[in-house]
Amino acid sequence: STSGNRATFDEEKKDCDDNTAISPSRIQKEWPAVHRWSLDKLINDPDLSERGFKCGEDDDGYTIRMKLRYFIEYLQHNKDDSPLYIFDATFDEDKFAKRLLEDYTVPDYFSEDLFGLIGESKRPPYRWFLVGPCRSGTTVHIDPLGTSAWNTLLFGVKRWVLFPPHVPKSVVKGRKLILPGEDDEAIHYFTTILPRIKRRAATSGGKGDYSNFECYEFTQYPGETVFVPHGWWHAVMNVTHTVGVTQNYCSKRNFDEVWLQTRSGRKKMACSWLRKLQEHYPDLARRAKALNRRDRFVMWEDDPEAQRRYRKKMADKERKKREKREQKEKERARKKEKWGDHRTTERRKETHS
Ligand SMILES: O=C(O)CCC(=O)C(=O)O
Ligand SMILES: [Fe+2]
Structure with a gap:
């Protein structure tokens, strides 16, 4: 800045x-x-x-x-x-x-x-x-x-x-x-x-x-x-x-664009969305499926390989998060050991006395 x-x-x-x-x-x-x-x-x-x-x-x-x-x-x-x-x-x-x-x-x-x-x-x-x-x-x-x-x-x-x-x-x-x-x-x-x-x-x-x-x-x-x-x-x-x-x-007007991005950006959610669309907006579900056929796009639930990749990605993410948390806790403990728990309060007390 x-x-x-x-x-x-x-x-x-x-x-x-x-x-x-x-x-x-x-x-x-x-x-x-x-x-x-x-x-x-x-x-x-x-x-x-x-x-x-x-x-x-x-x-x-x-x-x-x-x-x-x-x-x-x-x-x-x-x-x-x-x-x-x-x-x-x-x-x-x-x-x-x-x-x-x-x-x-x-x-x-x-x-x-x-x-x-x-x-x-x-x-x-x-x-x-x-x-x-x-x-x-x-x-x-x-x-x-x-x-x-x-x-x-x-x-x-x-x-x-x-x-x-x-x-x-x-x-x-x-x-x-x-x-x-x-x-x-x-x-x-x-x-x-x-x-x-x-x-x-x-x-x-x-x-x-x-x-x-x-x-x-x-x-x-x-x-x-x-x-x-x-x-x-x-x-x-x-x-x-x-x-x-x-x-x-997402409305009917931007549906095609939203579908293209959702089917690959939110693979699991896209499956349940498509089922709901099928029920309430069959014309849009047809459009989604036509787009999938055009691009030979395979939905998550029909793609065991994608499911394996997804599960691995989620597990990795979870592990990284855990490691980061542990790292932070270690750092906190180290600082506590070095400075004590109430450093600022203690110092304030000292200057006042
Ligand atoms: O009002 C703003 O700061 C813009 C918000 C915006 O573009 C967004 O939320 O995507
Ligand atoms: Fe925005």
């Missing part, structure tokens, strides 16, 4: 109220969330303020949670270049935090939800409660499993950029435009890398990787919903503190 980002960011903030290209529609006026999801209300919300929400991962990929009350304090006081961001997909499993589900409803446009056939506990994560401090963001990516998404902002301001699927990964990532030692945080992407990408696109004469280059930049305000079509690259930066919600979904 370079402090240069901060300066550029403050500059950007001044002129980000243009509203170009894709104009999000104002459709969420009746949600209770409109009144409940301001920072002032959230910090005093009896159902939410004491609940832990996922706001990051440690170096080993373990979830970091923080009580909402503490996170909002952190958000208001931190000076981090790229702050933590609440991105929580399991609030519905908490007896109190699941109240959030009463605060909004899925917009009519996006009501079809074919993964819903699979059941809450088995389906891939699909809805996130988002609380983003100013300057936090999401680096450029495509959403998983061919899903499309809607993203509604209730509080604050977000800056977006979208690239159509035909723009190559190396271009959207700015691969050849990043200098050694530059970081890959969202704020740096918006302030530095994206302008370089656009400059390069403008000077490349529409040749090579930059042929048909397109990107759409716009600013999202409270009450507005952004639609992210499947396969589109996108990045987001929180221009102010923000609160929002996003859901990913």
Whole structure:
């Protein structure tokens, strides 16, 4: 993180109220969330303020949670270049935090939800409660499993950029435009890398990787919903503190793409999904099977070799996890032996006496 980002960011903030290209529609006026999801209300919300929400991962990929009350304090006081961001997909499993589900409803446009056939506990994560401090963001990516998404902002301001699927990964990532030692945080992407990408696109004469280059930049305000079509690259930066919600979904329109990615990305789940589709949407099950025939794709349950590989992979994963845990415990024990259990308290006592 370079402090240069901060300066550029403050500059950007001044002129980000243009509203170009894709104009999000104002459709969420009746949600209770409109009144409940301001920072002032959230910090005093009896159902939410004491609940832990996922706001990051440690170096080993373990979830970091923080009580909402503490996170909002952190958000208001931190000076981090790229702050933590609440991105929580399991609030519905908490007896109190699941109240959030009463605060909004899925917009009519996006009501079809074919993964819903699979059941809450088995389906891939699909809805996130988002609380983003100013300057936090999401680096450029495509959403998983061919899903499309809607993203509604209730509080604050977000800056977006979208690239159509035909723009190559190396271009959207700015691969050849990043200098050694530059970081890959969202704020740096918006302030530095994206302008370089656009400059390069403008000077490349529409040749090579930059042929048909397109990107759409716009600013999202409270009450507005952004639609992210499947396969589109996108990045987001929180221009102010923000609160929002996003859901990913599979509908008839993106079914083919979702099927192709799910059958190989979630092999076991794809089998039970196909059975459910067969029951409730026979036309889609036919489409899935036709795609399998076209590609000579063999489903997991018909493929003993894949099952063996899968079991081995899971066993390896489990073993690695166990080893890591044991390693951590050893380290902890070693530190305890070296410093004792209450080093800081003891020292404080000494200085006071
Ligand atoms: O609101 C954001 O930060 C973007 C979220 C997003 O793109 C995602 O969840 O995939
Ligand atoms: Fe996304």
